[in-house]
Amino acid sequence: MLSLHVPGHSLVHRLPAGAKLLTILVFGTFAFFVDSLVVLGSCVGVVAAAYLVARVPPARAWQLLRGVLAMVALIVLAQGFLGDWTTAAQVGLRVLAVVLLANLVTLTTAQTALVDAVVWAAGPLRRVGVDPDRIGLMIALVFRFIPVIAEEASKVREAHAARGVRPGLFGLGVSYLAPLVIRTLRMADGLGEALEVRGVGTRPAPPDRPAKVPF
Amino acid sequence: MRAKDLALIALFTALMCVLGLAPRIQLPLLPAPFTTQTLGVMLAGGILGWKRGTLSMLLFVLLVAIGAPVLVGGLGGFGMLLGPTGGFIWAYPLGALVTGLLVERWWIRLNAVSAFIACFVGGALAVYVIGQPWLIVASAKLTLAQGWWSWVVYLPGDILKAVVAALVIITVKRAYPLITPRVDRPFTDDPAAGHPTGDQPGLKTLGGDPRL
Numbered sequence: 001m002l003s004l005h006v007p008g009h010s011l012v013h014r015l016p017a018g019a020k021l022l023t024i025l026v027f028g029t030f031a032f033f034v035d036s037l038v039v040l041g042s043c044v045g046v047v048a049a050a051y052l053v054a055r056v057p058p059a060r061a062w063q064l065l066r067g068v069l070a071m072v073a074l075i076v077l078a079q080g081f082l083g084d085w086t087t088a089a090q091v092g093l094r095v096l097a098v099v100l101l102a103n104l105v106t107l108t109t110a111q112t113a114l115v116d117a118v119v120w121a122a123g124p125l126r127r128v129g130v131d132p133d134r135i136g137l138m139i140a141l142v143f144r145f146i147p148v149i150a151e152e153a154s155k156v157r158e159a160h161a162a163r164g165v166r167p168g169l170f171g172l173g174v175s176y177l178a179p180l181v182i183r184t185l186r187m188a189d190g191l192g193e194a195l196e197v198r199g200v201g202t203r204p205a206p207p208d209r210p211a212k213v214p215f
Numbered sequence: 216m217r218a219k220d221l222a223l224i225a226l227f228t229a230l231m232c233v234l235g236l237a238p239r240i241q242l243p244l245l246p247a248p249f250t251t252q253t254l255g256v257m258l259a260g261g262i263l264g265w266k267r268g269t270l271s272m273l274l275f276v277l278l279v280a281i282g283a284p285v286l287v288g289g290l291g292g293f294g295m296l297l298g299p300t301g302g303f304i305w306a307y308p309l310g311a312l313v314t315g316l317l318v319e320r321w322w323i324r325l326n327a328v329s330a331f332i333a334c335f336v337g338g339a340l341a342v343y344v345i346g347q348p349w350l351i352v353a354s355a356k357l358t359l360a361q362g363w364w365s366w367v368v369y370l371p372g373d374i375l376k377a378v379v380a381a382l383v384i385i386t387v388k389r390a391y392p393l394i395t396p397r398v399d400r401p402f403t404d405d406p407a408a409g410h411p412t413g414d415q416p417g418l419k420t421l422g423g424d425p426r427l
Binding site: 001004021024028065068072073075078079082083095098099100101102103105106109111114115118134135138139141142143145148149150153162174177178180181182184185186187188189191192193195196200201213 | 216217218219220221222223224225226227228229230231234236240254259262274277280281282283285290292293294295296297298299300350356357379382384386387390391393403
């Protein structure tokens with residue numbers, strides 16, 4: 001599974017991806033400058049209501065939130081003991097609101113739509129010589145090659161098992177990571193050629209001597 | 216940017232994601248987890264060089280932003296970037312940049328010690344320069360004086376990762392070097408310009424012409 005997206009047809013799902021990303025930006029900035037507990041609390045409430053509108057399965061929402069929640073708890077405790085508890089509550093609510101909203105966008109937006117929004121937003125970069133479509137291509141390439149490289153990783157592990165190697169903590173570096181990295185770099189040779197014959201990337205500088213005509 | 220460079224950047228980012236499949240180790244009392252992914256930051260700079268390494272890490276941050284579960288523990292999404300430990304992730308491109316520049320500078324005589332220093336300065340210190348203020352000041356609203364010490368807890372893990380990364384960089388340098396060294400004189404194919412490593416002083420004293 002390479003996406004956290006939960007398909008659906010709710011109002012939240014149907015909003016354009018660019019608008020949702022913009023909302024995160026505006027909301028995050030707003031929350032950063034607000035100190036009132038009431039306003040921050042209602043921010044969390046509004047976002048929670050949006051979850052109900054989107055009808056996201058609670059299990060999926062929890063799965064994303066769980067990783068952040070431990071950090072938020074620790075920060076609140078640290079702030080409470082080192083500072084004061086009002087600020088601690090502000091900090092906790094602020095982070096919770098922003099993270100909940102950002103997670104909602106992740107859960108309700110198709111990855112392709114987000115990639116398109118990124119490619120669109122990168123449009124002005126064309127002036128400085130960046131091709132926005134290439135960013136989309138690179139993202140697709142990474143997704144395509146994660147399973148391939150994961151398989152290479154298990155091949156290296158199998159090779160170790162077959163030879164009875166049990167690398168220690170430092171040995172792990174050289175005997176596991178190094179072969180994996182070199183396999184990856186080798187793969188890049190083939191992929192580079194494949195991209196080049198399809199006209200991606202700049203061509204190498206022409207040789208000084210003109211190529212010999214074979215006839 | 217050549218097609219080969221694009222391929223290297225994309226595949227290294229994919230490798231970074233595979234490193235994220237390792238289990239997440241949450242240290243007690245500290246918000247940021249111990250991850251194998253800063254190892255990927257060091258390797259990106261030290262193997263691809265600063266330019267491709269930085270671009271590769273930027274691509275990784277972009278993947279996190281669009282909600283790919285590529286962070287350690289299957290996490291991802293904009294929430295991770297805006298959350299308390301987001302600064303550590305934003306800092307990955309800077310980490311690769313610093314490691315890459317140092318490794319390129321020391322490339323010709325790179326050994327385990329200099330590679331370790333490059334990895335530690337880039338993959339650990341540079342990452343903390345952004346990550347810690349974000350965590351302590353922006354998220355927790357504490358002052359740096361109250362929380363700066365917390366990175367000491369990560370020190371053993373980071374030293375370990377930098378050692379492993381340095382060994383891998385040395386091994387890969389021998390097997391599959393990709394970096395062109397940064398030397399004071401630009402590299403040319405012209406033999407009259409002498410050898411860029413400066414390892415052949417005899418050539419220079421003879422007017423730089425190897426045929427003499």
